[in-house]
Structure formats: structure tokens, C-alpha cells
Amino acid sequence: MRTVMKNLVFAFCCILFLSNAAPAAELSLSVAASLKEAINELTAEYGKKKPGITFLKNYGASGALAKQIEQGAPADLFISANREWVDYLQNRKLTDEASRCAFAYNSLVFAGTTKQPVAGMKDLAKLRKIAIGSPGSVPAGEYAMESFKAAGIDKALDGKLVMAKDVREAMKYAELGEVDGAFVYRTDALLLGKQARILFAVPEGLHDRVIYPMALTTTGTGKKEAVEFLRFLQSAEARKVLEKYGFAVK
Structure with missing residues (x-):
């Protein structure tokens, strides 16, 4: 009888612990295809600091990603390979203008x-x-x-x-x-x-500078984890990773 009671108490404690444990957070990222390797490394590094976060990454052409977000695809953060597609979503009130900033540059x-x-x-x-x-x-x-x-x-x-x-x-x-x-x-x-x-x-004078702007979506701006990840992407640590892959950071 004593053994049965111990098992019941143990089972109850496990249930109580699991019910109080913080649920794993999921962050959905829509990112220009040319950033794939850099973002994969950055999310892996961030995951070591915040093991409770799962990243769902969608890589592709910036315009295709923007249209997907417009049509309701899950996305907390959008990183485009030009200003146009962030503007596109911003004009439709699907991104948080205050969070918008330059992530990297290319040629x-x-x-x-x-x-x-x-x-x-x-x-x-x-x-x-x-x-x-x-x-x-x-x-x-x-x-x-x-x-x-x-x-x-x-x-x-x-x-x-x-x-x-x-x-x-x-x-x-x-x-x-x-x-x-x-x-x-x-x-x-x-x-x-x-x-x-x-x-x-290609001489840079022939085209606009290649810039990667990023912004939280209206969904992402309400997630503490998304705001914190955006802050990480602006850190010196993130800039070192970008430079490692050949991106300019200013």
C-alpha cells in the first residue's frame, strides 16, 4: 500500500510539473533565400541560448514570401532582399513599422x-x-x-x-x-x-544598393520571443556571423 501511495504521489508531481512548465515557443521566419546559411547558423546559436524556442523557417523569393504572408501564411519576422516587399506588406498593415530596420547588405x-x-x-x-x-x-x-x-x-x-x-x-x-x-x-x-x-x-552605380530590411509582422510584434530574437539579429554577435558569410553590415 505504501508503495502504491508513493507511485501516486510521484505521478501527481510529474503532472503538476508538466502543467506548470512553459510551453515551447514557435517563431515563424520568412527569409530571402540568399540568407539561408547565415540564418540557419544564427537560429542554431540562438537556440542554444533559448532552448525552448523552435524556428519554422521559410526561404524563398522575397516577393513570393510577401504574397504568402498577405494570404495568411504564418510569419513572425520577414527579411526581404529589397525594400519593395517590406513596403508592400507595410502598406497593407501587415508589418510593424516601428520594428523595421536594415539587417545586412550585399552586392x-x-x-x-x-x-x-x-x-x-x-x-x-x-x-x-x-x-x-x-x-x-x-x-x-x-x-x-x-x-x-x-x-x-x-x-x-x-x-x-x-x-x-x-x-x-x-x-x-x-x-x-x-x-x-x-x-x-x-x-x-x-x-x-x-x-x-x-x-x-556589377558596378553598384548601375542599381540601387542591395539591402536586406527586416520587420516583425503584426503577429510577431505581439510575441515577446519574436521581439527578443529581432534584438539578437541586431547584435554584434549576429553581425559577425553575417560578415563570415560575406555580407556587409553597414
């Missing part, structure tokens, strides 16, 4: 496997196929199109452009040799295999 390069001498924008007309992210939703593609027009070569590239769903897909086309080269971010090009290489950097 645009042309990378590929072509054996033809390609040293600058004027050399692109002699190539067969060039991959870019679809400009309607992929900021890297928008920056590329902006650069073509500024360099006066947009007409010369008619019929040569292969549209990719995001910058990582454009990079894959280049790496596999399915196109002569692709316009990707410098940080993406640093991940290329030995066969592909950076052929030239």
Missing part, C-alpha cells in the same frame, strides 16, 4: 562556367543564355534588370534571359552549365563549386 555579381572572356556588362551580348531571378518577385532579378537598362544593354539581351524562381535556382543553372552565367549575390557566388566562378562584379 551583385555575374558568375558562371563560360570559357568566353566576360569582363563586364558590355560582354554579355555575346553570350547564349543568362539566368536571373524572375524580376517580378526576385530582388536580384530586379537589380539585374535595372543594371541592364542603366548600362544600355537591355535590348541586346532580348531572348537570352532565363528566369529562375529565386536567386539560388539561378545560381544552380550557372553551376550546372545550363546557362553561360547568372546574376547572383556575391554571397551566393562564394558558395559555388570549383567549376563556376565570379566573372565580374
